[in-house]
Amino acid sequence: MELLSGGDMLVRALHDSGVEYIYGYPGGSLLHVYDAVYKQSHVKHVLVRHEQAAAHMADGFARATGKAGVVMVTSGPGATNTVTGIATAQTDSIPMVVICGQVPSHLIGDDAFQETDMLGIARPIVKHSFRVTDPVDIPEIIAKAFHIAETGRPGPVVIDLPKDMTMPNERFEYNYPKKVKIRSYSPPQRGHSGQIKKAVDMIFEAKRPIIYTGGGVVLDKSSDKLRELVDELGFPVTNTLMGLGAFPGTDERFLGMLGMHGTYEANVTMHHADLIIAIGARFDDRVTNATGKFCPDAKIIHIDIDPSSISKTITADVPIVGPVGSVLDDMLALIRSSDETIDAEALASWWKRINDWRPRHGMRYDKNEDGLMKPQEVIEAMYEATEGKAYVTSDVGQHQMFAAQYYKFDDPNKWINSGGLGTMGFGFPAAMGIKMNFPEDKVVCVTGEGSIQMNIQELSTCLQYGIPVKILCLNNGSLGMVRQWQDMNYEGRHSSSYMESLPDFVKLVEAYGHVGIRVTNRDELPQALEDTFNKYNDRLVFLDVKVDEKEHVYPMQVPLGSMRDMWLNKTERT
Amino acid sequence: MSQSQRHIISILLENEPGALSRVVGLFAQRGYNIETLTVAPTEDETLSRLTMTTIGNESKVEQITKQLNRLIEVVKLVNLTEGPHIERELMLIKVKAVGAQRAEIKRTADVFRGQVVDISSSVYTVQLTGTSDKLAAFIEAIGPSCVLETVRTGVSGISRGEKVLSL
């Protein structure tokens, strides 16, 4: 029987859980573990420059693959630096395992050097957490952490690891559990057949249906099943910000994103629908607008793995608790075996109305004659340059909305953004996490000059590990989204939304050993994109594109209104 | 919207450090109120039994139970108020007892099936068990002005009949 120290057990257990990369930063409480990492070659450690970035890297990997990303940080400040990253993952239900060093057990509670109550701090932003109290438990805790993080509604799990649990000269029997069983945790495996029957009956009765899907379809890898369902029914589809790519963005039946910055047709179709089939979506306030005015004629079928998401903000007529994929399978089987059919005539006239709504706004924007670009056209050009196939991460702000609106995602797991928490600083490290794991794919971070500065230090990590992500900075010289709200609601008083004294980003990235390209005029963009993706294919390129700072994101729902109440441009309201 | 009502939620919880703080933290985090809370180990030492009372309308309480069920350490949960149940709370109460008051308090305690468990020259300590309403009624009966101190355990509850909350 092989005996291992706690530190060795941790690393072995990570390997046995299928981990290739861990993202982290060392410190006193983790030195035994870092030594254990050094002595083997299966599990590779990526040294970030700030722990927040480690969490976002792990998160980016998780969003692209569905597997839990792993973070390792020291006690105290190392752990607290991950808090934003953990909260970002929790809000979007992203699987993650965060291993936090802790002071030795006998010092816990004494305000020891670099002691912090990480379990307490993280409690409201994790799916679950553990403290290791006996080194023998390490393999089991690791296995449980992955199981909890990745199954059911996914989420982050924090493990607090006191230093004395990892002593190199105290060795124990290593037992990695073949199967994890937690008696108080059993996520639903199937939807209730009676409820599914009711839902299918409603689908056959519907005259004005719409399918509204969210991140849950992506998380459950059920995008194929969604497409099958739509092929079967021919209903219109809209996706949330988190759900983009679950249904092809270029498909005729796709109405675009819905919600605050959704398309006119998606929001209006929702408003007039008599049946909403909500799949893996949670009726977030950025989707519904005022709940009291939400879709007055609609009956609601709500499929979600988490019962607490159902009837939380909008009451469901037919709740179905279960994994999206298995529920869709059961629904499809029932629809196909039924004697009834959908109301084709009603659907045809519904589509006619929808197609009449489509050109009303049509995601049009006016280009400037003088060559100063609008952010939308930059996204469109990048879409062409990457043939719509890139992994696109984003930060938070106007650029995020433009990317969501103008990059047509045809595949799931390709659009990676912090939709729920809205974390500026997310996009770049998330892109790094993806690029390390998909070296052959194009990975683009769409960002703003504000957001990128929140984790810009990671340029250094990219040099160390050779991570050639592409950074597309829509540089409007201001905190654009804040400025937009100030224009609309505060008579243009730009209180602290102007970024004076911006750095010269080209020089900055060059100082870090990368390639910087500045684009100030429309004419320069094609060559710059060509160089970014071809000439400098294997280099990190920072494309600093000057865009019109006066541009606003439209459509924009009117606060306290219904789904269909929108600003379509600076002067026109529905 | 339905009426706000008092609900008794009974939980079997893994008897592990940190589990209780997750339950209590959830209430603070989501803005739910806790009226009473009791917790103690059960005959199975790996489990604690927790009873809490909260006030809210139907949809609020449904959210509360769903959110509680999301906690990994919550093994089982029942809203006792949804069916026939027994609830009890224990109160120790110190009351001013001088002169004619002494006999009066003793009599009132008897009526409420309470016991005087400690006596000094001017103070009686009464122990009383019952529903929260009954405890409140006792205070009303002896007159709030002679109450010196009260301590209540919070509500414990159990379903009537054959229904049990166990693994």
Ligand SMILES: Cc1ncc(C[n+]2csc(CCOP(=O)(O)OP(=O)(O)O)c2C)c(N)n1
């Ligand atoms: C960490 C964090 N702080 C503050 C905000 C609030 N916020 C939302 S968008 C935004 C402006 C972002 O500016 P920039 O990155 O330049 O993007 P732009 O809107 O100009 O495209 C701010 C400050 C946030 N989302 N995240």
Ligand SMILES: [Mg+2]
């Ligand atoms: Mg900006």
